[in-house]
Amino acid sequence: MNAPQPNKLDLTQRHRRNRKTDWARRLVREHVLTVSDLIWPIFLVEGENLRQPVASMPGVERLSVDAAVRAAVEAVELGIPAIALFPNTDPALRNEQASEALNPDNLVCRACRAIKAAAPGLGLITDVALDPYTSHGHDGLLLDGEILNDETVFVLVQQALNQARAGADVIAPSDMMDGRIGAIRAGLDAQHFDRVQILAYAVKYASAFYGPFRDAVGTGAILTGDKRTYQMDPANTNEALREAAQDLKEGADILMVKPGLPYLDVIYRVKQKFGAPTFAYQVSGEYAMIMAAANNGWIDADKTMLESLLCFKRAGADAILTYFAPRVAKTLKDLI
Template sequence: MSSLTPFQRPSSRAEEAGAAAAQDLAGRLDLRQRPRRNRKADWSRRLVRENTLTVDDLIWPIFLTDGTGVREGVQSMPDVQRLSVDEAVADAERAAALGIPALALFPNTDPGLRDDVGSEALNPENLVCRASAAIKKAVPGIGLVTDVALDPYTSHGHDGLMAGEMILNDETVETLARQAVLQAQAGSDVIAPSDMMDGRVGAIREALDAAGFAEVQIMAYAAKYASAFYGPFRDAVGTSKTLVGDKRTYQMDPANAREALREVALDLEEGADMVMVKPGMPYLDICAKVKDAFGVPTFAYQVSGEYAMICAAARNGWLDGERAMLESLMAFKRAGCDGVLTYFAPRVAEILSRR
């Protein structure tokens, strides 16, 4: 009589051979090495965690617009708004309450104020200067990072002055240095030149020092790539429809990595206090190379396209938005970044405050 139960079937020789091989392999494993031991519980994972994300790692970029009481949504950036100066002050107060160290300011300049030479950039009463002064008066302890470039002010949407189709480097640098001094006078703590003109960091440092702003820091967009991930940002600042041509003659080729190290080295020699890689996640290798090579304060900009992709996928139910958001920011820390400019900043700060 068979000894098999009704739910059993005779083993084949192949199955028996496989089971024997598995038992033999188990016997030969070095069970002294079990990395999973350190992952067995939350307390253990926390103890051995190599990198930590905190609110101190966040810079919140906000967009400015004219008017009073204005909160105007950006269609391609869910939950992001253009803010009038008074509303920007309110968000600065919110940021301070959440412990976010700094804001980065970007203007959506009235099209009627844009011209070929970006003259509104040199208006001491432009959006960035007015917002900086108002925020500093209301929330003096928060850091302000202001963008130095001409694209929000030019009718052609480029970061520099033009002659025909050519971007004029040296003439642009002279204007950027004047723009930086105006921003410092308005209350900017960190001048962040994003234009990628040659020599602009040195010229800005010299101009700031000569104007009595030796303590104002420079965060150089040292490795800024000619990327496809900037589209929603250009919607937010109103340059997507004005840009003539592209920016590949001054922003970096996405194929290049060693060139980024040269750019960073030049900006540091010229007086940059901090450096930035932009975009962020597609260029984590650049972040790591920069930090390893120079060991200086290194930041990344999680740009609008990265933000929009995560939000869109979350809204479609294709991924867990909160986990993806936090994981993406942890990736920057793992790559060596000291901080991240991210539109997720207030949401992340609120989550971290509950932990």
């Protein structure tokens, strides 16, 4: 006796038809992650031929300038459009005035010149903030426990000019001081750096996800208090729109939302509201969580990193700063 046939549903729409094979899924895919979406953040450290592991970020290293040059050449070979530089400044050079930020021969400036000589077609993004240079770990000048806004902005303009002279293509203020985008734009234009772009960390939250980054740049152990008086409250999204609007008005070319994955709703709102180029930062804590879980065998590292970055694209990000950049670029190349 034949087994009874299961009842068939009377369906006109069967959405699984578009999912039945790899070629079908590729044809209807709404968002795609490519190597052109990647920016590689690189940590710098003094020394020669040095690759110094960051314990809280498995697979990430602090690089001496010569090693950073080799990384930049690798980025070009992989098709990565740009890198972003972050220094781990010698503690002996840090002070309350962040004077090393204005030294034309500081770690970032030396790296800029060397990288531009070796890889002139690679985009070079430099961080403008004082925390890698202050003895207290804050992004601005500190007086009696208060971060001074206007006085800090004056120093940030000089820091931006210092980096532009060294060859930076994109100035990226991450400090969250009020008015710094307009002041930096005016300062750059006055010194004939009108072609230098500004990537504004327009929406930067006072997040717990920055811990490994602070280890990497050497500010975690020295930070006095917290940054909640100038970085945004994680509870707010309307405020993000006000911040982004102000930065665009002041001359920002690109907006940044940081952190990334926990703030996909913010990325979406910023992109939908303004339509401006919008970048996201997959921050150190996001990277560290994926790597920790992968190293414990709980998740697949490659599949998870690709999925997480695709989520940024789906939310509206045009590009993503991610420590996975070289690994993703190699993985995408193998998939072609």
